[in-house]
Amino acid sequence: MPIRLLTLLSIVLFTNAYALDVKLTPGKDFVEVIHQGKLVKIQRIQDQDHILEGGFAKTSRKCPPFCIQPMSGGEGVKTVGQLEMFDFMENELLDETGIIVDARTPAWWKRGTIPGSVNIPFTVFGLDINDPQLIDMMRVLGAKRRGEVSGFTRTIEGFGLMGGDQKTDEWDFTSAKKVILWCNGMWCGQSPRAIKGLLELGYPPEKIMYYRGGMQGWQSLGLTVIDPDD
């Protein structure tokens, strides 16, 4: 009996030696995500005395332009938090049915991003619909530019037939991925602008999500960020 007890105790101690004290959730120590061909482990800073430093510890920036954003990114667009991000990374992102977009300008992206994200600056979604850069980026999201569409076809699609609810005159969103857009946080207008642009292009709102916490929310939880140039 004492041997069994000792064995059990050693198992508990051994397990605890490897378990993280600062987990993501009670049952989850970390999530892994593929970033530019590398497998990256996302976890929290384990030092419980650590206090955030750097640009995201800053509380105040001039408003406008850095004003507090509404909770909603747009009509029909779901706002998500960190747990939904983890779930998305382990499911949609893994099977490439979803994509996480860092909607900030490249200057921000270069200074660090959330692992698993791709950089599509919000300015791209305001380009002319014939602009090759916009067409390329929309292709990354799984949307296709349509060719000539007859009035008859559009009329039928208008009734929701032939997948019409996922098409506009210009774009076919049938295979469009689910997309989470984020920027610097609650005071950042870059991803809301990107979402507005996407909605104006006809991207289905049910396929768009807004991670409002952004980089500041991510950093304040001590979650891993990655230098895109590494």
Place this chain on the structure above:
Amino acid sequence: MQKGFLLLFMFILLGLFTKVAIAQANSDYLESLEGEASALTLDEETKTKTQNTQSSQGFDADKQWVNKGGAIVELKPGLTIEQFEIVLKNNYIGSYLFYKRLENVQKDEVFMFYQDNPDPKSIREKILKVSKK
């Protein structure tokens, strides 16, 4: 007639002014963004360490891998383990990258699971579950 012409002229002028004002506002916004970004530093503790990442070069080295299973494009029941891996690699790269990191015993567990559940979503969940054991 002259009044109508004047109204049209003012309308065009207003349109041009609005367009210029919007362009100026956008330009100012971008300038502010660049200014903030240039001074940005990140908390070093949150930056991922090199050992935290695993290069995919090992996976790229598999490029010469012979496609012995033929052109199978979906996870239909009854595949051999080789065919199963090919389909996984060709169609579900994310799941495949996690699968490749498993021990042989764990791979067998996933393959056995697939035989009863040839559904990509269930297999992905199984791979993740096994990889965290």
